[in-house]
């Protein structure tokens with residue numbers, strides 16, 4: 365007996381999934397046991413990259429979820445609603461769900477996981493982060509014996525494409541974005557990508573899995589690449605760094621008085637353009653590729669690399685999830701309860717730390733008057749706040765202006781900000797033109 369699949373959405377990812385289901389030859393034999401029963405779309409008249417029996421298509425996604433022939437619901441329609449309600453509807457009907465929807469999972473993951481646990485059904489999300497890269501299942505299963513210290517990644521292909529071209533061509537952000545839109549690498553409305561929201565959704569999901577508890581999406585400090593100046597990409601290169609939009613979730617050990625009681629994991633979770641030393645494992649990840657670096661005890665560093673989006677890669681991850689559920693069905697495992705390593709289990713409480721308490725290195729570019737002694741006075745302001753400087757260089761400015769670039773050693777954010785305020789108050793410093801985190 366085939367296992368009935370209901371597809372919510374037949375766009376980029378949905379058509380990729382339908383394509384795999386329609387051509388099982390050479391794949392795992394379970395693929396041949398999956399049968400597409402119903403497909404929800406918005407527009408029945410749209411031309412699709414896959415040919416399906418028109419009788420399968422419907423503009424009523426609830427009817428697809430409710431259809432008794434549909435045993436596994438695959439949500440690849442995107443957006444928050446009706447996607448969230450349809451996922452909950454499927455769970456309420458006792459149907460397992462596979463979704464690629466990071467926006468829904470990052471915001472409503474806790475609600476969805478609770479509903480799924482109560483009903484004893486799986487909600488699998490491999491495609492929600494990193495497209496074709498297996499990262500969700502490794503975090504849940506293969507790395508389960510580790511104490512995770514840090515998860516950091518390049519998890520937005522559009523911004524990585526833009527940054528790669530800015531670095532290679534010295535091109536301005538706006539010019540590369542326009543070109544990326546023309547070539548189909550960036551959406552007409554690129555806000556979710558370039559402002560960092562998409563990466564924040566994904567790191568919220570990864571952090572929740574790595575540290576065993578939901579991470580409040582709204583508390584994630586997020587800065588995109590939309591205000592990045594090509595000069596800083598070029599200066600970073602001169603100093604031996606590359607600029608990447610990094611999403612980071614890191615365990616923080618707080619001093620006793622600041623630590624909340626009982627089993628809470630304190631996390632620093634953020635998304636921002638970051639200077640990576642040229643030899644860093646993530647520094648060579650270019651173009652639309654994604655990579656996630658997991659650092660754990662005792663495994664050390666493990667990096668996952670590959671295509672972070674696109675019909676084929678994302679469908680590969682969706683179908684892997686469908687096969688996991690189908691495999692459990694085939695051995696009658698559904699009745700045995702949920703496998704805690706496959707289900708979204710939660711075993712700790714995650715709290716985000718106050719960003720001003722976190723410590724990191726910084727790159728700062730000042731615009732100053734081109735006169736003797738400015739570097740010394742900037743150095744004195746940093747020194748007065750205990751900020752130690754790794755390098756300070758003066759670069760050519762225009763007319764009587766100079767540009768001074770500083771890279772600091774690791775310093776607490778609050779102290780760094782106090783030093784910046786003191787420097788901005790110096791008469792010969794006209795502005796802090798850029799400030800970027802540095803690994």
Ligand SMILES: NC(=O)c1ccc[n+]([C@@H]2O[C@H](COP(=O)([O-])OP(=O)(O)OC[C@H]3O[C@@H](n4cnc5c(N)ncnc54)[C@H](OP(=O)(O)O)[C@@H]3O)[C@@H](O)[C@H]2O)c1
Pocket residue numbers: 372373374375376377378404405406407408410423424425439440441442443446464465466467491492495672673674675678
């Ligand atoms: N594209 C990627 O590379 C990628 C990678 C990873 C994750 N994802 C995630 O995968 C999901 C789908 O992305 P996508 O790129 O495939 O989107 P898409 O190309 O825009 O496709 C969305 C599909 O859903 C259908 N749809 C939307 N709202 C609907 C509604 N209310 N009722 C019925 N059908 C509806 C659309 O119907 P019509 O075709 O009739 O308009 C379309 O077929 C999103 O959550 C996205 O974040 C995408």
